[in-house]
Amino acid sequence: MILLFTYLAIALLISFLCSVMEAVLLSSSNTYLAVKLEEGVKTAGIMLRLKQNIDRPITAILTLNTIAHTIGAAGVGAQATKIWGEAIFGIVSVVLTLLILVFSEIVPKSIGTRFSKQLSIPAGQIIRVMMFVTYPFVILSGLITRLFARHENEQTVSREELSVMASIGRTEGVFEEKEQKIIQNLMRLKSVSVSEIMTPRVVVTAADENMGLEEFLQKKQFLYYSRIPVYSGYFENITGYVFREQVFEKLAEDQVHLRLKDLRRDIVVFYKSKPLFNVWETLLDKKEQIAIIVDEYGGIDGIVTMEDIVETLLGFEIVDEKDKIADMQEYARDRWKKRKQKYDLLDTPPGPSTPLK
Incomplete structure (x- = not known):
């Protein structure tokens, strides 16, 4: 026994x-x-x-x-x-x-x-x-x-798993709701194209590079943006951008003879299909805050700023690939309207067909 x-x-x-x-x-x-x-x-x-x-x-x-x-x-x-x-x-x-x-x-x-x-x-x-x-x-x-068995190096973790882990962490009290959104948005930046968050062409504010500094100062629509794209001759021919504070500095120094092209800086250009993560990475490397978005033919599609990317990362929920880009463009228009109400801008936003005088 x-x-x-x-x-x-x-x-x-x-x-x-x-x-x-x-x-x-x-x-x-x-x-x-x-x-x-x-x-x-x-x-x-x-x-x-x-x-x-x-x-x-x-x-x-x-x-x-x-x-x-x-x-x-x-x-x-x-x-x-x-x-x-x-x-x-x-x-x-x-x-x-x-x-x-x-x-x-x-x-x-x-x-x-x-x-x-x-x-x-x-x-x-x-x-x-x-x-x-x-x-x-x-x-x-x-x-x-x-x-x-063939030897394959399998990934021990994926973006999808990290996103799910963020949700689990939120449920268990490890993350706050905003922290969860930041992690999930960050994981999806590579799968989202820049065209999905850009400000559409029709609501982009731009100035003629031959405009004088005093004339620029008189245009109310330019005073609410820190960086303004400039073009030569027509809107599609954007040549760079000017820094608003630099315009003010030159005016304070009585250099009223200068034109915007004298203060023009080169602007970064991306195709609209460029992944948002790569745009963010390039802007950080170049220490730039604004970029022009073009279509496959080189036509202007809109602009994107570092502020747009940070807003996307910190609070704005990135749409799924099934969602339409038109929805994102509508969001950009709504955002412009809110800024217009906040700062009391002009009734009609300047666009490619609106001459800036």
């Missing part, structure tokens, strides 16, 4: 440990382990390395678990037959199956999943011991796997 319970206890304990280790290995987060490693917990690196080549630890765990089940079932069955006879063998098998199901599968895997963070650090060392014990099987499994 003692030998029967010894076989049973050893089988259940080893199987329990294997199931806990398996659940922890599969449930532990690479991010959590990386944070712990940066905090100086060197043993977190053991689990990280195991997860990078997960086939080897899984082989060790499953091998040890299978051996425990096999020896336990054989030992318990043999002892039960010796004590009670073959008639009781069926009942013993049913009881053993239920015990293994509950105490070797359901309970340990629930514990491993529930406490994966707390157990992930010590689990790495335990699994490494298991791999040492079952080393021949680990090597054999690795050889077989290489014959049938």
Whole structure:
């Protein structure tokens, strides 16, 4: 009888440990382990390395678990037959199956999943011991796997997963609502074209580069923008932009003879299909705040500013690719109307067909 319970206890304990280790290995987060490693917990690196080549630890765990089940079932069955006879063998098998199901599968895997963070650090060392014990099987499994499986570097995290994690973090109270939106918008910047947030051509304010500084000052519509595009001859021929504060400085210095083209700065140009992230990156690199957006033929489609991008990132919800660009352009028009009401601008916004006198 003692030998029967010894076989049973050893089988259940080893199987329990294997199931806990398996659940922890599969449930532990690479991010959590990386944070712990940066905090100086060197043993977190053991689990990280195991997860990078997960086939080897899984082989060790499953091998040890299978051996425990096999020896336990054989030992318990043999002892039960010796004590009670073959008639009781069926009942013993049913009881053993239920015990293994509950105490070797359901309970340990629930514990491993529930406490994966707390157990992930010590689990790495335990699994490494298991791999040492079952080393021949680990090597054999690795050889077989290489014959049938192609080696591919799979991503451990994707943009979609980070976006979902932000939502989960908001639900669990880790992030505020605005923080969640910033993370999700940032993850989608590469999939959104600049044309979806630009100010459309019809509401762009621009000035003739031959305009004098005093005349510029008299035009009320120019006073509410820090950077104003300038064109030569006609609107489509935008040659750069002027910085409003620089115009004021030159006027304060009584340099009234200057024209806007004397203060003109080069302006960055992007195609309307350019991903918003790349536009943002380029503007940051060039230390610019404004850019012209053109279509595939070089015609002016609109403008985008760093303010537009920051608004998109911090508060404005980026539309899905199914949404129409026309909706975004309507948003830009509405935004212009709000600015018009706020600053008491002209009743009619200047556009490509409206001469600026």
